[in-house]
Amino acid sequence: MEIYLPVAEMSVNWLVIVALGMGVGFLSGLFGVGGGFLMTPLLVFAGIPSTVAVATTLSHVTASSISGALAQWRKRAVDFGMAGVMAAGGMAGIVFGVWLFALMRRQGQMDLIVGLSYVIMLGSIGVIMLRESLATLKAYRSGVPVSHGLVNHSWIQGLPFKMRFRQSRLYISVIPPIVLGFLVGTLSAIMGIGGGFILVPAMIYLLRVPTKVVMGTSLVQIIIVTSVTTLLQATNNFSVDIVLAGLLVSGGVVGAQLGVRAGAKLRGEQLRLLLAILVLTVGAGLAWQLIARPADIYSLSEGMP
């Protein structure tokens, strides 16, 4: 049952890794997220070096995004123009993120920065989702329809370099999608996530992309960003483990399909409530790791930074 990982230079129980991929895949199919934010911390808990975990999780996200994107593409629900503009910002973000990654490793602060970013991001997104889904559930019970308060961001309308996005029926400046892409690209390189759960709400509430094309477009952007990040991590940090990736992905794609089926039976608000609880639990676990007294206050890393 044990298999040797050539890049991580350690042996793992392959059943555990496939099950991990399947579990996270199930959740990503259920909630429509890539699952990177769960996979990276879980791999680190399992003893995989964090550099390998961050770089290899991206393969899992690519694979689970492909099947979703194909389904959306068949429904013609992908705005390739928007995905392309965001991916252009994403490339710059990845290059910046990989550079930042190397810098943090030299400074010995990588675990701290990654941990803090996770806690802040999971904490804020979890709280927002929890509040929203609770409000929706309450309103549903009392029978009052909820208006998803779309704020009118007039400053976004005022930006230059406007471009027409046919599929999204939008005529907006390219600056917000590029900045959004840059942000997600940076996070992808540092945290090993696809960034779907930032991208989707930002596209809906900030860019006002129609909900119909949001899913497909963000998936295409995620595929581009995670593929390029995998390439850069492989060439710059030699930290992608193909055996680990194969195991995760094999479990992940099966789990994702099962998750999609299970998700069809649950209501959207219930799903979001469950996801919010999950996100907050992971965030709290990571926060505890930052503030709890470590077993040994000394830590060791190979090599000279």
Add this chain to the structure above:
Amino acid sequence: MRRMLLALLFLLAPFGARGEGLVSGISQDTIQITSSYTGTSIVVFGAIERAQSAQGRNIVVVVRGPDEPMTVRRRERIAGVWVNSDAAQFEGLPAYYYLASTEPVARIAPSEALARYGIGLQALRPSAVGSHHDPEPFRQAAIRYHMRHGLYAESPGSIDFLSESLFRTRVPVPAGVTRGQYNVEVYLLRDGEVISAQSTPLFVDATGLERRLYNMAHDAPLSYGLACVFLSMLLGWISAVLFRRPD
């Protein structure tokens, strides 16, 4: 210094015709890391020539891995969060160190002698220290870290004598070992002084697919990365086709 002493000992060993001598060997001179590798063990055996009384005589077997540069960091609590605040860099500490002996090393020889021959975990000294004025707690932390991961160990009383002069010991080689050249050193001590020593190289290397993948990741990282991306896209696509719902 240590290496010179050792070299001298190895040269002189065959000539010490009148005193006790040492012949030793290992069960295998290469450890192959395959896809099912989960750690293994080797047997180090030997014979004492012209064996005299067992009183005051000790055998020490040391398996030492390749040296590995390492950075040890100390965390401090700043605003409630544990932050790496101080670091020391070491060169010349081995990635693996296992010691088997007839008695605890502290009882075998005085610490100066142990330090001179480099016997025992406490005799492990880095050959160079970067950027720290007080490296001792960091060195202790490096030893603790490797012990926790089964990479450093001292195992007194683990040498079995099959007869008056024949002995053997089993050395565990855990899953997390580094590739490279290891050295198996066998020492014969009498009254705290090394009177004979022998060193045999041991190679740890990956074979077959593992080796090819590791080499590819480092020598052709672009094609390796492309292969990873292609693999995940292919698996994603296959699953989408297999599970396609009629809609």
